Amino acid sequence: MAMTDEEKIEAYRLMMTVRRFEERCAQLYSEGDIGGFLHLYIGQEAIAAALRFAVPEDDNVITAYRDHGVAIARGLPIEKLMAEMLGKVTGVSKGKGGSMHLADVDRRYWGGYAVVGGHLPLAAGLALADQYRGDDRITVCLMGDGSTNIGYFHEALNLAGVWDLPVVWVIENNEYGMGTSVSRASANPDLSARATAYGMPGKKVDGDDVQATYDAMAEAVEHVRSGNGPILLEAMTYRFRGHSMGDPERYREKDEVSKQEEQDPIKLWGNHLINEGVVNSDRLDEIEKGAEKAVDEAVRFARESPLPSPEELYTDVYV
Amino acid sequence: MSTFSPTVIHSEKEYTGETDRKSVRQAISDALWEEMERDENVFIMGEEVGVWGGTYAVTRGFYDHFGERRVRDTPISEMVIVGAAVGAAMNGLRPIAEIMTINFAFVAFDAIVNHAAKVRYMFGGQFTVPLVIRTTTGGGRQLGATHSHSPEALFAHFPGLYVVTPSTPFDAKGLLLSAIRDDNPVLFVEHSTLYQNRGLVPTVDYVVPLGKADIKREGSDVTIVTYAKMVEIALDAAERLQDEEGISAEVIDLRSLRPLDLDPVLESFKKTNRCVVVEEGHPFASVSGEIAARIQDEAFDWMDAPVKRVNQEDVPLPYSRELEQSALPNADKVIAAVKEIM
Structure with missing residues (x-):
């Protein structure tokens, strides 16, 4: 189950693409081109990279509203994602979803969901349908640490446990649910320990380490696909930006953030690849430039795309 | 799925063919049973729908006949009953989720309103939600303030969700069959004091179209x-x-x-x-x-x-x-x- 050298390089390219995509989104938001809420994935890219290679394309993936990185990892074209950000009809959700509601059913990426924890039951249902038909497909459900304290978490993980639903539950623990730290929000801040309550294994992994996260995720996928029921994985990470744009970040010191930024998962992975002799630094620079160019191209496509026609208001609501 | 070519009947008054006398309970039960026999993708999930036979005895005998895969007892967890049914519907099944009474649908309000009713639109029509949520409504049984609501208007407020409420055995069976076969999510509201009411139900296959008074x-x-x-x-x-x-x-x-x-x-x-x-x-x-x-x-x-x-x-x-x-x-x-x- 090891990653090939090519996959390792692609993982780096993916992370860099996510980073540049998010930075550009932040810029477009500040300039008023992107509306609504915008939750950036910056700092959590290693999890998206691991997901890309540990979870086969035919499996289901579903996540919360911090969904850009996951969408890119599932292969959604960044120009269509950027078009969605700008509310264009060429966007993945035809401009009706926005940043928090990206989906591509052809890629079995069932979307980002904006009510905290609301997608956890949906994940259970996606998995139920495959189990019901006797398919060996599994569902990977990502969520933030904040969603572990809403009732949905309890009901969905319990049902998955009772019915042996094929779900890999992945908590992306970035230490804060909005501005409230895990330790201030959770009576037991060891979130993976909750698995015990639902009769499933729980594991914790360094979510800033691509290799470790890939290994844990691939093992979890294998565990679930083999018919052992669900599993809970807690990936420890950190978001470098605010909860969303416009977060005053009164709940943490600037020092805390800069200290974390020294452990930037992209830098860590790049250095790892150089040390392993997989690439040299010139190659990484090249990849970075390529990512920038791809994002430029995505913005150009989005800007040139048409807005939804007025008739779109009344389509897609009843069959 | 076996073939089903029902007669579309808009009103009991139009029908002059053969009938049986049935209760609302039996009419609903028959619709569920027949549709499960016809379509493998239809299944039931909810509290006490299986071994118990349904708290209003609508699904009595289903568990023994269809088995636990298709008649699924859930924990007392309304949020996940509706949410998981939405997910299963998105992924190709035609779930019938039972919420024991509409009073408990408040617990699942977010799943009904934000997910069942909205996901199709929100993702630009990429998938449908062919889901029926069956529930009971009504007061008059001395159940006190929390168990006696008739809040259909609240659910009818939201575009994306059908809200259907039959009053006769004829309508109950014909509307429920339409609801199960529809690709929109339907909240199917049965009045708890109407189950015993009897009326005439056609012996032939028929449906009553949704959205017609x-x-x-x-x-x-x-x-x-x-x-x-x-x-x-x-x-x-x-x-x-x-x-x-x-x-x-x-x-x-x-x-x-x-x-x-x-x-x-x-x-x-x-x-x-x-x-x-x-x-x-x-x-x-x-x-x-x-x-x-x-x-x-x-x-x-x-x-x-x-x-x-x-x-x-x-x-x-x-x-x-x-x-x-x-x-x-x-x-x-x-x-x-x-x-x-x-």
Whole structure:
């Protein structure tokens, strides 16, 4: 189950693409081109990279509203994602979803969901349908640490446990649910320990380490696909930006953030690849430039795309 | 899936073929059973639907016949009952999720409103949600304030969700079959005191289309618009109005609150020029308020009197029998409302 050298390089390219995509989104938001809420994935890219290679394309993936990185990892074209950000009809959700509601059913990426924890039951249902038909497909459900304290978490993980639903539950623990730290929000801040309550294994992994996260995720996928029921994985990470744009970040010191930024998962992975002799630094620079160019191209496509026609208001609501 | 070529019947009045006499309970049970026999993708999940046989005995015998894969007992977890059913529907199945009573649907409100009703639109039509949520409604059984709601209007507020509420065995079976076969999410609301009511049900395969009102009694002096349990009360009032006052009342059963079939209401109103709306739920932000607003907007020139509303009193329902009954609509209140505008 090891990653090939090519996959390792692609993982780096993916992370860099996510980073540049998010930075550009932040810029477009500040300039008023992107509306609504915008939750950036910056700092959590290693999890998206691991997901890309540990979870086969035919499996289901579903996540919360911090969904850009996951969408890119599932292969959604960044120009269509950027078009969605700008509310264009060429966007993945035809401009009706926005940043928090990206989906591509052809890629079995069932979307980002904006009510905290609301997608956890949906994940259970996606998995139920495959189990019901006797398919060996599994569902990977990502969520933030904040969603572990809403009732949905309890009901969905319990049902998955009772019915042996094929779900890999992945908590992306970035230490804060909005501005409230895990330790201030959770009576037991060891979130993976909750698995015990639902009769499933729980594991914790360094979510800033691509290799470790890939290994844990691939093992979890294998565990679930083999018919052992669900599993809970807690990936420890950190978001470098605010909860969303416009977060005053009164709940943490600037020092805390800069200290974390020294452990930037992209830098860590790049250095790892150089040390392993997989690439040299010139190659990484090249990849970075390529990512920038791809994002430029995505913005150009989005800007040139048409807005939804007025008739779109009344389509897609009843069959 | 075996072939199913049902006759489409809009109204019991049109049907002249062979019938059986059945209760609402049996009619609903038959619809579920037949559709599960026809379509492997249809399954039932909810609290006590399996081993228990359903708390209103609608799914009695299903567990033994279809097995635990297709008749799934859940924990007491309304949020995940609805949410998981939505997910399964997105991923190709046709779930029937049972919420024991509509009072517990409040616990699942987010899953119903934000997910069942919205996901298709929100993702630009990438998938459908062919889901039926069956639930029971209504007061009058001394269950106290939390277990006696009639909040259909609340759920009918949201585009994306159908809200269907039958009043007869004929409609219950035909509408439920349509609901299961529809690609939209449907909240199918059964009145808990109607289950024992008997009526004629066709022996042939048939469906009643969703979103169509039905004239349950023809009349020429006043239009009474209503649904579910209140149809019975309105018909009782109409008979008494005829006998005691010589007033001819037309009774329209909405059957579906969303989509709302206003045309027969307007047509009737243009004939009678008077309307009383009877609804078991509270008057504020209600179905009756909606009907009244639409009539004044779309048939103002035909109005001879204000639209009157008979609703549940604007208080939580009490336990004590007489007190509870006094808070609910009844035939006397309907008659009084009609007489006020004649």
